[in-house]
Amino acid sequence: MLTQSKCAEVIIADCEDFEPRHIFECGQCFRFNASDDGVYRGVAFGRAVELRRDDGGVRILCEDGDFEAVWKDYFDLSRDYAAARAELCREPRLRDAVAFGKGIRILRQEPWEALCSFIISQCNNIPRIKGIIESLSSLCGEKIQFNGATYSAFPDASRVAELSERELASLRAGYRTAYLSAAARLVASGALDLEAIRELPTDKAKERLLELPGVGEKVASCVLLFGFGKLDAFPVDVWMKRAITAFFGSGFDYRTFGSLAGLAQQYMFYYMRSGK
DNA sequence: AAACAGGCCTAAA
DNA sequence: TTTAGGCCTGTT
Numbered sequence: 012m013l014t015q016s017k018c019a020e021v022i023i024a025d026c027e028d029f030e031p032r033h034i035f036e037c038g039q040c041f042r043f044n045a046s047d048d049g050v051y052r053g054v055a056f057g058r059a060v061e062l063r064r065d066d067g068g069v070r071i072l073c074e075d076g077d078f079e080a081v082w083k084d085y086f087d088l089s090r091d092y093a094a095a096r097a098e099l100c101r102e103p104r105l106r107d108a109v110a111f112g113k114g115i116r117i118l119r120q121e122p123w124e125a126l127c128s129f130i131i132s133q134c135n136n137i138p139r140i141k142g143i144i145e146s147l148s149s150l151c152g153e154k155i156q157f158n159g160a161t162y163s164a165f166p167d168a169s170r171v172a173e174l175s176e177r178e179l180a181s182l183r184a185g186y187r188t189a190y191l192s193a194a195a196r197l198v199a200s201g202a203l204d205l206e207a208i209r210e211l212p213t214d215k216a217k218e219r220l221l222e223l224p225g226v227g228e229k230v231a232s233c234v235l236l237f238g239f240g241k242l243d244a245f246p247v248d249v250w251m252k253r254a255i256t257a258f259f260g261s262g263f264d265y266r267t268f269g270s271l272a273g274l275a276q277q278y279m280f281y282y283m284r285s286g287k
Numbered sequence: 288a289a290a291c292a293g294g295c296c297t298a299a300a
Numbered sequence: 301t302t303t304a305g306g307c308c309t310g311t312t
Contacts, residue, residue, distance in 0.1 A: 038293070133294040139310065140293080185308025190295085227295050248293045280293085 017075040018158065021082075024068040028092035030114020031062045031069060037115050037281040039237050041128050041141045042148075042165070054148075056081045056121060057164040059157035072158065087116045087240070099268065099275050104258050108282035115277055117242060122205040123198060124165040125238030126220075129230045130190045143184050147171070150178060168198035190225025197223065205238075213241045235273075242273040251276065254283040 023029045031051045035043040043053030051062045058081050061072040073082055083089075096113065100106050127147070132140050144165070151170040152163035172195040179188050197203040203223070208216045213235055220231040228247070235244035245265040247255070255263050258279065268275040 129293090134292060134307085135294090135309085136292045136311080142310095183309060185310095186295090186306095187308080225295065229294060233293090246293090250293060284293090 019073055019075040019078055021071045021073075021078045022068050023071065026064075026069045026114070028096075028114055029069050029086070029116060031064060033112055033114040033281070034086075034116050034118065037112065037277055038137070038284065039277065040118055040120060041132075041137070041144050044141075052160065052162075054155060054162045054164055055085055055118075055124075057153060057155065058082075059155050059160070059162045061158060074157065085119050087119055090116070092116060095271055095274055099271055099278070102267075102275075105275060105278065107287075108254075108258070108278040111285065111287065112278040112281045115274075115281065117240065117274055117277060118237065119240045120237050121165065122209065122234065122238035123168055125234045126194060126198075126205070126223075126226075126230075127165075127171070127191055129233040129237075130194065130225050131184055131187050132233075133187065133225070133230060135187075143182050143187075146182050150174070150181070168195045171195035172199040187225065190223070193224050194226075209239050213243050216241065217244070236276070243270050245272045245276045247276075248280075250280055250283050254279040257283070 032045070035045070035051050035053070040053075042055070043051050045051050049064065053060060058074060058077050060077070060082060063070050063072075071078065071082060071086075092115075096109050099109055128140070128144055131143050135143075145163075148163040148165050150166075151174065152166040155162040155164055171191065174192070174195075179192060182188060182191075184191065194203070198205060203219075208219050211219065216235055216239065217231045220226050220234055221228070226234075232244045232246035235241040236246060245268075265272045265276070
């Protein structure tokens with residue numbers, strides 16, 4: 012009944028700048044989790060993947076063909092993170108954070124999923140954010156079988172737009188539900204064209220996102236950075252306010268980091284969250 | 288029990 | 301332009 016498709020395994024041998032734990036625990040995404048044996052499993056673009064570390068590097072297990080089609084871009088493998096770190100470390104006050112987070116990569120997530128995820132994230136904690144996103148996915152996302160496990164893809168806007176009041180209420184997302192529903196209807200109707208926003212310069216793209224109910228500066232910046240790969244975006248939440256004060260004091264301007272500002276932000280955020 | 292959690296919105300100065 | 305309070309819900 013179930014057709015067994017071929018798996019492919021790609022090994023990242025030079026993994027100084029590819030550390031699954033940092034990539035998935037640094038707060039940029041919500042749908043990857045580690046099992047007891049340290050293997051990370053997750054879904055993106057309707058595809059499942061497993062990542063495990065061993066002596067030889069990081070092994071990426073996926074469907075045959077998906078590495079080239081999906082994961083190579085998703086993991087931002089064409090960017091030189093060693094060079095990016097070196098550039099950011101020209102600022103001495105950033106060096107500890109960059110050293111701590113070495114191995115982070117900014118995932119190129121789907122804009123629609125990023126939009127929903129960060130709408131849900133507002134005034135919420137990570138376990139609950141993950142729970143709500145998982146509920147939504149299992150409620151109406153496509154089921155995926157991969158290597159003996161079942162996953163649910165993140166649902167399209169049209170699927171979310173079709174959910175009833177009762178189904179939406181089951182997510183337990185509180186006041187964020189109305190924002191989610193409004194975004195789904197706007198995207199499903201075509202009134203909001205996310206792929207068109209991708210083509211805009213960062214400031215214009217942000218203006219469009221800010222028109223959405225429940226999307227302010229912080230959520231919009233997260234969507235720009237994690238959903239559109241615009242690394243000049245710089246999300247500032249309560250943790251980043253603390254980090255900016257701790258590392259730089261007053262007079263800080265993220266634009267000094269130019270086209271790597273978003274990456275600098277992620278190193279700072281992750282370091283601050285770690286409590287060091 | 289009350290405060291808080293990876294904001295945003297509205298009303299009021 | 302900045303500030304205060306309210307908002308769903310779950311956890312401590």
